Amino acid sequence: MRSGEKKDFLGQLLMEHVSARDEIRNLAGAVNYIYHGKKAKKKIIKIARAYIKFMDKHIRMEEKVLFPWMNKVLTIDEQMSLITKFEAMEKEDIEAGVHEKYTAMIERLEEQLGVCSE
Structure with a gap:
């Protein structure tokens, strides 16, 4: 990946993260009206x-383009440092019950909406 392409790609990924946060805010706002009938639920x-x-597409792009590129430009030590930091963050989330919190929240929302993701 050339320098200009890299900048464009990384810029696109960053903008997608901003867009994802905007979508979560939209979803949170919509959830406030969950009891306002079928239209709100839809x-x-x-x-x-x-x-x-959106997230499925974004994650596929990271897996297909970003991670292979990072494997080429980062040294093994840098890669291991990054993995260690990610694992530490994941451990903190697990210990804080973050996964369970969001799983329970999604299950409650599915029940209220009368839908199931499985």
């Missing part, structure tokens, strides 16, 4: 499905 479902589709 809006929540539409936003959630769009977010899932």
Whole structure:
């Protein structure tokens, strides 16, 4: 990947992260109206499905382009340092119950909406 392409690609990924946070804010705002009838529930479902589709595409791009590129430009020591930091963050999240919190939240929302992700 050339320097200009790298900048464009990294800029695109950063903008996607900003867009993802915006979508989560939209979803959170819509959830506030969950008891306002079927129209509100349909809006929540539409936003959630769009977010899932967006994130699936984004993650595939990271796996297909970003991670292989990082493996080429980072030394083994830098890669290991990054992995260690990610593992530490994941451990903190697990110990803080972050995964369980969001799983429970999604399950409650699915129940309220009358949908199931499985």
